[in-house]
Structures are given as structure tokens and as C-alpha cells.
Amino acid sequence: MPDSSQKTTPDLPLFRQIVEHIRSQINDGRLNAHSALPSERALAEDHGVSRMTARRALEAIEAEGLAYSEERRGRFVSPRRLTYNVNSMSNFVADAKQQNIDVEVELIESKEVTADTRLAELLTIVEGASIIERTRLFHSNDHTIFFETEFIAPDLCPDLRKHGSDELLTERYGTLGHTADIVVRMGSIKPTDAARLNVTPWQVGIEQEQIVKDRSGKAFCFVRQIWRGELVQFSTQAIENRES
Amino acid sequence: MPDSSQKTTPDLPLFRQIVEHIRSQINDGRLNAHSALPSERALAEDHGVSRMTARRALEAIEAEGLAYSEERRGRFVSPRRLTYNVNSMSNFVADAKQQNIDVEVELIESKEVTADTRLAELLTIVEGASIIERTRLFHSNDHTIFFETEFIAPDLCPDLRKHGSDELLTERYGTLGHTADIVVRMGSIKPTDAARLNVTPWQVGIEQEQIVKDRSGKAFCFVRQIWRGELVQFSTQAIENRES
DNA sequence: ACAAAAATCTGGTATATACCAGTAATTTGC
DNA sequence: GCAAATTACTGGTATATACCAGATTTTTGT
Numbered sequence A, B: 001m002p003d004s005s006q007k008t009t010p011d012l013p014l015f016r017q018i019v020e021h022i023r024s025q026i027n028d029g030r031l032n033a034h035s036a037l038p039s040e041r042a043l044a045e046d047h048g049v050s051r052m053t054a055r056r057a058l059e060a061i062e063a064e065g066l067a068y069s070e071e072r073r074g075r076f077v078s079p080r081r082l083t084y085n086v087n088s089m090s091n092f093v094a095d096a097k098q099q100n101i102d103v104e105v106e107l108i109e110s111k112e113v114t115a116d117t118r119l120a121e122l123l124t125i126v127e128g129a130s131i132i133e134r135t136r137l138f139h140s141n142d143h144t145i146f147f148e149t150e151f152i153a154p155d156l157c158p159d160l161r162k163h164g165s166d167e168l169l170t171e172r173y174g175t176l177g178h179t180a181d182i183v184v185r186m187g188s189i190k191p192t193d194a195a196r197l198n199v200t201p202w203q204v205g206i207e208q209e210q211i212v213k214d215r216s217g218k219a220f221c222f223v224r225q226i227w228r229g230e231l232v233q234f235s236t237q238a239i240e241n242r243e244s
Numbered sequence C: 001a002c003a004a005a006a007a008t009c010t011g012g013t014a015t016a017t018a019c020c021a022g023t024a025a026t027t028t029g030c
Numbered sequence D: 001g002c003a004a005a006t007t008a009c010t011g012g013t014a015t016a017t018a019c020c021a022g023a024t025t026t027t028t029g030t
Helices: A015-030 A040-047 A050-063 A092-098 A117-120 A168-169 A191-197 B014-028 B041-045 B053-065 B092-099 B117-122 B167-172 B191-197
Strands: A067-070 A076-077 A080-087 A104-114 A130-140 A141-150 A179-188 A204-213 A217-227 A232-239 B069-072 B072-075 B081-087 B104-114 B130-140 B143-152 B181-188 B206-214 B219-227 B231-240
Touching: A015 A040, A015 A050, A050 A067, A050 A076, A092 A130, A104 A141, A104 A217, A117 A217, A141 A191, A179 B206, A191 A217, A204 A232, A204 B181, B014 B041, B014 B053, B041 B053, B053 B069, B053 B072, B069 B104, B081 B092, B092 B130, B104 B143, B117 B219, B143 B191, B191 B219, B206 B231
Parallel strands: A080 A232, B081 B231
Antiparallel strands: A067 A076, A104 A130, A130 A141, A141 A217, A179 A204, A179 B231, A204 A217, A232 B181, B069 B072, B104 B130, B130 B143, B143 B219, B181 B206, B206 B219
């Protein structure tokens, strides 16, 4: 005779039941953002299951974006998503401030490289031309939420070298761009990128590519962003089709 | 002394090596879109590893979007991504045709429901008001790539009842909408939704929400789409900030 | 020829165990 | 008191095994 005193959801796999248990703790606020989840071994003990089963539960929670893991440190509750309006060219940092989210920018790399075939085509410059490559990390609450690598053709943007200020180096190109063609897709985060975001390699994230154009419609900058997908959502606006 | 005859990438976990092996087969075209990957047991045999290790490899391939699985049938190679331009209100199906992708629409549910709190707020109608709810599947090559559930307030859209044609029921609202506020986010696919897409529950996908407005700026339709994230990318355009 | 039954194959779940390499807390030696 | 060494703990990888239930294929009986 089955025990009806315990109200277990019927037909739900063990590890799913554990997921639901933890999910409710997160939703109730018993587990706050960035606080540690129980370890695999502790969770196994608590629920009387094997470590592998507990691990499957925690991996599922991660996959859902409810938590993130830091290798050999533990798993932690994800903070709430921030919204990124891709429709305006406004500074992302300023945008975040309006949402009362504190974002810090850290320039981690800045070098001059030569354009490969793809970049040359995108920016309509000759292959092998000089390109400024800059990589910035974007933090919120001491956690990296995404990074971007931008490639700017200096010839196409003469103001750039003059404004060698810290501000321009760390902040976005801002007012320089007029329009940008953007592509957003889901994809797994490769080890190099994962290290920058301090997340587990190969977990799913969001990749964004921008081709920034000046007032004349000429592309002068290519940006590639890698986001921790569970921490962001993108907003945009569709407008009625103009005549074909 | 280590064996240098076999060129294994150093320090790469076993299951990652298997992933790379299969990845190369997919990229080379030895494995075509929708063709079956080796089963967990067969892969384990081939590489001389345990089934669990082979399984981890296949799960990783799935997580990367290189393949999808159908429960108790097998795993299959994902087709190439299609691009969805969220910036225009044009008919998605027509959009796909321009990319030479054949998309079929299947209306699977159509009913009249009452507005809950959230819907009432979004469409600025009273709670409990009548709402038309319709769910459509979008197929390409006999595979479901996404589905949408739309909620239309009939009072706000008097033309709707008249146009009870098959076309309007299966195709998009099309020219009715003027603008739409769109949000795109990553998230795990819940069992109900997974069943519609014929994918494994809880795998990561893309959720899109649209608030469709008419020429006067009044919201009259709410759309929720669930996408198989590995099969799509979203394109949009950013435009220079207008004066604040 | 054809339908029903059986066997096989598939992915999904679950356990128990083992070892590794970093992280973090504790203990030790001075 | 404090730095260094030790220990405990963490997630990551890997194996071997077992059973389930649906999907598919093969065999069987008529």
C-alpha cells in the first residue's frame, strides 16, 4: 500500500522532484540571489538518493537558469534577469542604470590586429588592414553577465584615436554609431569565453553580433557579445512593414 | 612513455573527444541534417567507453544544438538555423519563403477563454472578459520549429469574427498589427510545450512574447512563442536614439 | 497476404563506486 | 600572531550495472 502521507507528485522522476523542491525554495525567497545551493553530496544525503541523482537535479536547475555553478566552489542562485533593449543605440550601461541596475565595465584587452576575410567583408575594407580589437567585461554585483569584443576599423573612424580617453575605451562607442544590424542566437559557450564569464564551459548562453553603421550607412564596427543567457532578456520593437 | 601515435587532444575529457569526433562528422557532411546519430550503446561500443560516457557526449551535442533527440527513437542532426527578422511585422511564413525555407502552419487549438489578471492588464480590458486563444504549430521539413499561442481581444478587433476564414485562422494576423513590443529570452521548455515541439522536456529553448498594437497604439493581441533555440536566430536593427 | 505477438532497440532513470584537481577551512609549526 | 602545511569539501569525469516503457522491427500464426 502506497504511503499517502507524503504528497509526492506522481510519475515525476526523483531528480525532478528535487528540482521542484529547490525551485520552491528559490521562489519563496528562502534562497536568495547568489546564495549557495546545497552541494551534490549534501543534497544526496538530504533526499536519500545517490550523488549522481542529486547532481542531475542540480544540473537541471542550472540548465533552467535558476542557478549557476562555479567550478569546485559550488552552485549559486541566479539573480533576476535584466532587460536589454537592443532597439536603441543608447549606451547599455546608461540603460541599465535606468533599471536601477549597477553595471561596471572592465576593459581587459585592447590591441591592434589585422582583418581576416570575414571582418574585411563585414567592414568593407581590404584583408590584412589594421583593426582595433577591444574586449570588455560587464559586471553587475561583482558577477560578469556578458563580455563583448569589438572590432573597429580606425581608418573609417578618424575621431577614434584622438579620443583615447579612458571613457571611450571602457564605455561603448555610444553616439558614434547611427544604426546597427543585430543578430541574436542561442549557443553553447566555448571554454575561452566561459572562462571570461566564470561559468561552466559548453553551457548554453546567448551570442549577439552587431554590425554598427555610421550615418551614411557604412559599417565601421563589428561587435560580438557573449551573454550568460539566464541573466538577460532582449526587448525590441517590430514596426509595420514599409512598402516593398 | 605516452603514446604519441594517437593524436588525442591533451587534457580533453573522454566525452569531449567523442563530441569533437561527431562534430567533425556533422561539419564534413558525413552526417546530414535529420540523419540519425549513433545510439548511446553503439557509440559506447565504438569508442570503447561506458554507455554513460557516450550518453554524456550525446547530451553535450544536444546542448550545443548540433542535434536533437526524440524520446525512445534516437538522436538526429539539427538542420541549419533559419533567421527570423523580429523587426518587421511581416508574415513569418512569407519571410521564410524568401529564405527558400518551406514553412507550414498548423492550427491545433482555437477556443474562447476569459482573461486572467495579466492578460487583462496587457490588453487593457476587464478581467474575465472574453478572449480568443489560438495555438499554431510551425513546421519546416516535417519538423516543428516553434509554436505560438495568441490571445486576441475580439472586442478590440471587430474585423476578426467576420474573417473566419481558414487563412486568418492559420496564418498570422499579418496586416492587422501596426507595431509590437517584443521580448526574447532563453529558458527551459516545459513538458507541455516540449510535447508540442516533440523535444525532450526541460531542454533549453527560446521564448518570445509579443504585445501587438494597432495604429492608435492600443494593444489588442498578446502572442507567446516557444522556439527550438538551436534552429533559429533573431535579427533586428538598432536605431540611433531619438531625443530624450 | 496480413494481422498479432514477440523480440529488439531506443533513450530515461537510478545506484554505487572511484579518482582527480582545484577551493576553502583548519591545523600545525614557529 | 602568522605563515605554511594539512585536511575536508567541491564539482568534474568515468565505469559498471540495472530496470523501465515506448518505438521499431522481426517473427509467428493463421
